[in-house]
Amino acid sequence: MKKRILWIGLMILGAVAVAFIVNLALVIRIPNTQMQVTMTEKFNFPSNQWVFSPPSSAASKKVIRPSADLLYSILCYDVSQHPLRVTAMLSEYSSISGFSMNTDNFFVIDDNQAKSNPIEVVLISKGMTYQDTTGKAYVITAPSPQGILMIGAVVTSQADLPNLAQIQKQATAELVR
Amino acid sequence: MIVVVAGTSAGYFTVKPVVNLIPLWSNVKNGPWSTNFSMGSTGANPYVRAWVAENGLMALNKSEVIYLDAYSDDDANPLVSSCDYIIQGRAPDARWWDITVYDQDGFLIANDQDRYSFSSTDITFEPDGSFKIHLSNTYQQGNWLPSGNTKTMSIYLRLHNPGPAYLDARTLQTMELPHIIKESSQQ
Numbered sequence: 288m289k290k291r292i293l294w295i296g297l298m299i300l301g302a303v304a305v306a307f308i309v310n311l312a313l314v315i316r317i318p319n320t321q322m323q324v325t326m327t328e329k330f331n332f333p334s335n336q337w338v339f340s341p342p343s344s345a346a347s348k349k350v351i352r353p354s355a356d357l358l359y360s361i362l363c364y365d366v367s368q369h370p371l372r373v374t375a376m377l378s379e380y381s382s383i384s385g386f387s388m389n390t391d392n393f394f395v396i397d398d399n400q401a402k403s404n405p406i407e408v409v410l411i412s413k414g415m416t417y418q419d420t421t422g423k424a425y426v427i428t429a430p431s432p433q434g435i436l437m438i439g440a441v442v443t444s445q446a447d448l449p450n451l452a453q454i455q456k457q458a459t460a461e462l463v464r
Numbered sequence: 465m466i467v468v469v470a471g472t473s474a475g476y477f478t479v480k481p482v483v484n485l486i487p488l489w490s491n492v493k494n495g496p497w498s499t500n501f502s503m504g505s506t507g508a509n510p511y512v513r514a515w516v517a518e519n520g521l522m523a524l525n526k527s528e529v530i531y532l533d534a535y536s537d538d539d540a541n542p543l544v545s546s547c548d549y550i551i552q553g554r555a556p557d558a559r560w561w562d563i564t565v566y567d568q569d570g571f572l573i574a575n576d577q578d579r580y581s582f583s584s585t586d587i588t589f590e591p592d593g594s595f596k597i598h599l600s601n602t603y604q605q606g607n608w609l610p611s612g613n614t615k616t617m618s619i620y621l622r623l624h625n626p627g628p629a630y631l632d633a634r635t636l637q638t639m640e641l642p643h644i645i646k647e648s649s650q651q
Contacts, residue, residue, distance in 0.1 A: 307475065382528060390504075392505070392525045
């Protein structure tokens, strides 16, 4: 009888251990899968190009909980082969940020922190080197070769919208070959 | 064999509940508001990352933005569009802030005014410096946030470049945050 109880206990313990391992393995895959789906199916933007988005509205369904008060530009980066150099004018209350495939926000620089305006960021992948000769660029190592860069600017009034859009559309991106 | 099948099934079917549950343990709560300081952070655990992936992709880390969400009013009743609410308080200590309402799926609520939020730069303050937002599906004078025709709602308070008190879990838990008060039910 005791042996039987011990045996059942061991089986339950084993099932719990397997459940934990399977659960964790699946959970770890969720961020990467969601980022992949967002980049390739929802956005479907060409790599390494800024894409300007109009202000979010009730029709915006690509990303959950969009901000109605921000103007976004999105860039799906791929720095697996070459560094990527981006420049962006940062208007008041705006920032440029990066997201790796595990959803981590691996850098964010806002208009108060930027050492120059337009700000210059050179994104490199692990193992790459880049020598910034200008001293103006932020050289940032991306945790994953692919991911998302975002410029977000607060729309303080509807009257400012055309001007903010114009500023954001001046953002540039080029691979450094 | 039965151990592997049972364990695999349990591990698979508990993914969603666990992802929705585990980040709650590390949430900072204050009345109806809550946030997770690990959101967007490189120090987030796999469960917080999975939650962010499904509920708030492209969240910035807390030094830039703190996201406080509320799914209920001050009395812990779920927010529903068939009720009218007042969101009232004092301007938070942040460089810029906004309050946005979302439908049950986390999207902006359609309305004729295209009004989805109020921010520190477009809200009308009361003479004493406080603010009052009417969350209702019928026209209201003042700061009216239309709640449309959705089932449940959530409210997001975004604090851009928050003051130091908001970056400390202990002070955030006890400080005065906007109240969400149910005014009336239309049912």
